[in-house]
Amino acid sequence: MNRNELALTDITDSIRKLSAASSTNKQVSALLNQSFEGKVFSSENAGRIRSVVETLTFYRNIFFDYRMHYIILGVDGTVYSVTDGIDNSTYFGKQFSESVCRQDWYHDFMESQEVSRWVIPCTYNDKGVFKGEGDNPRDEDFILFIRRIRDYNSQKFLGISFVSFPTENLSQILIPYEGAAMALFNEEQRLVYANEDADLFHDISVNNMDLLLKEHDGYFHYTVAEREYLINYVTMDSSGWRLVNMVPLDKTTEAVDKLYSAVTTMMILLAIGASVVCLAMYVYVNAPLNRLILKISSINIGGTVLSDVEGVEGCARPVIGIVEAEHEINRMVDYIEKLSAQAIKQKEIEQNLRYEMLRAQLNPHFLFNTLNVIKWSAMISGAGNIADMITSLGILLENTMNRGEEEGPLREEIRVAKAWVEIKNWALKNRIQIHADVPEVLEDFQVIRFFLQPLVENAVFHGMEDVENGEIWIKAEQYNGRVCVTIQDNGIGIESEVLDEILKELDVRQKRRNVTGIGLTSIHELMKLKYGPDYGLYIESKKNIGTKVYVIFPDWGGMDVENNDCG
Structure with missing residues (x-):
């Protein structure tokens, strides 16, 4: 979930930056301050609209590489927009401005003191008409971010910027676990996006969201249509949205079963390999170990050969195991340590x-x-x-x-x-x-x-x-x-x-x-x-x-x- 949360946070931050760019650009503010005085089709007004659209296009190319709509609705009724997948942007802008002014959430925003607001989900068609106004066979869901635009110096209200991000783009951003379903809920617990059938999330949406998803993030088991799921969720700090991931429990146990089988096979192979290595060590290690013991036993220290010292006799005889070799080496090491202690004492004297x-x-x-x-x-x-x-x-x-x-x-x-x-x-x-x-x-x-x-x-x-x-x-x-x-x-x-x-x-x-x-x-x-x-x-x-x-x-x-x- 962390990777998907970071990806969604990056998208929402880019949307905010794109919206803020038009609000802080002095050139855009100056152009919005100019009134067309009823000359809608004058060359001056066309040049003004073209300049704003070019600025919006510049910012859109900097912050985004997804399909989106970037619209500014001036207080004089003029629509400036950058749109993707719209055949007639002028007609789209006119319909969009008329339709948005009839939306309750728009009037609520205009009457409030808010600077910006998320509208999620938001649905309108390729003609710019919002859901609920006539026949809209080609409705599309968007994540919409709106912001007031004010003059840089005088803080005069100049218009509203709209940044619409199609929810279908989320399929390229939110990647669930294999065999899992993923959904995005807004802060009002309404389903915004799901990569599979939305009915799968119906039980945990409006009626059960507050009951089940109590913490900031976590997981729990849930049964839908007699199939048990592991549900993992996280709440985004910046927006309050929730990402919910539903993984079928049988998929999880399937992976565990495969892992268990692989680990069992590996352990058997390791046991066989270890047995072979032990046998090889027993056969081939004793010979060099005996040569080493014989070499140590022939060391001459102060004119005394270790094999001739009382308590170390027999160290030159062959050994048949590591335990016997350890015993012989320990006896020789003890004698060497004794001689070293005597030498140190003599040096101190x-x-x-x-x-x-x-x-x-x-x-x-x-x-x-x-x-x-x-x-x-x-x-x-x-x-x-x-x-x-x-x-x-x-x-x-x-x-x-x-x-x-x-x-x-x-x-x-x-x-x-x-x-x-x-x-x-x-x-x-x-x-x-x-x-x-x-x-x-x-x-x-x-x-x-x-x-x-x-x-x-x-x-x-x-x-x-x-x-x-x-x-x-x-x-x-x-x-x-x-x-x-x-x-x-x-x-x-x-x-x-x-x-x-x-x-x-x-x-x-x-x-x-x-x-x-x-x-x-x-x-x-x-x-x-x-x-x-x-x-x-x-x-x-x-x-x-x-x-x-x-x-x-x-x-x-x-x-x-x-x-x-x-x-």
Whole structure:
């Protein structure tokens, strides 16, 4: 029913568009505004009529390719029409205008305030005379749509447009199911069209329509002349018309019987085919399956052949079924999984040892250099200010000896770095200043312990040897699920060749036997082991401007900040 409903809706929409085109065309309005002043047969009036008819023909060709009548009745009595199958359109128009003016529905429309109306069904003959007026042997049923025409600007009433669509055209549009009958009822439950004998729909028309067709659409069983039908109906939203489809129930069951027979035959053929396939699998699958088991059993893992392993013996013997093959393969897979688990465990142990070795490599380095600073500061400055240095040393030792914790808050790392700079300034005569810019939300962010102090130490030893007023800035930012800690100095920078070598060492994990190699490479490897290959150190440097080291951590908090300078 949906396809027929869409087709009928398309037709009614085209009729409305065709009628509206004449009502909104300024040229038609202007021509209808001209009065012929009683000169019916004047050349001016003929030209006016011809212009309107040409416009109607243009619109008719755009919207329609079915036989139809398109008529305009002006208020001055003039008839303008485009007709199909009418021999004398002038005579037809005159008779049509006289006959339509005698119709009750026309007078009712003219007296109402309606802009348009459907008249369905509407019957008149090829002479233009409506049903009920004299002898009409050639009456034809139409779906008629009428609309008032008004001046585009002044809204002056100019006439009525009639668009008549022969109901026989519906046979080309409404296609019922095979062996079914289809009918169209108007909103008053009157039969408009039926593709078979209209008597078939008599019982469900005027007397029973409201009782049977209660819903917007649906279906039910109904018996006519001792024959049972399945009735399917739908109501068109735009017009209120109903499409009713009557399918004989025996036709429906006939299709089901054929389907049942076809499905039964297909199932038998499938069962036979499945039996043949199963037999072929049983005969031909076992041979390659045995070869596969034999191949797996001969795999050498760590110098051990699977067939020689306790609990897997006998796996090389031939099997005679898929169940036995599954059992043998499962035994071998269990052993392979056992070896894999051992390999993974061994890898984790090696990784943990490597991690601890890297951590152990960092801590003695810090303590050794701190003690040297205190020694030379005492020799140069005397014992008066040693207490301040010992306080700073205490901060370093407190963090160094706390070996049980792998991570700590970022503020503690900054505190350690500042303590180291304070100690170092006794030897450098306060030439180094350190600044920290860390948002409050990141002060407790967990980082690898002792990652910051070696980077600050490298900045002092390798970048500020001859700098009078050294500055070190520590900054922390969040971006794209990461936290970037930046260590920037105003030192002498790194030459491009040396920087390339350092970056190469970070990439291939080569260790140089100097302070830079120990600090940068160890921290870089430590972070990659702990967090993954996407994290670690990134270095930028320009000669005589300074060096910037980015330390990238994963942001487990998941907060993003768009504005940042971390790459």
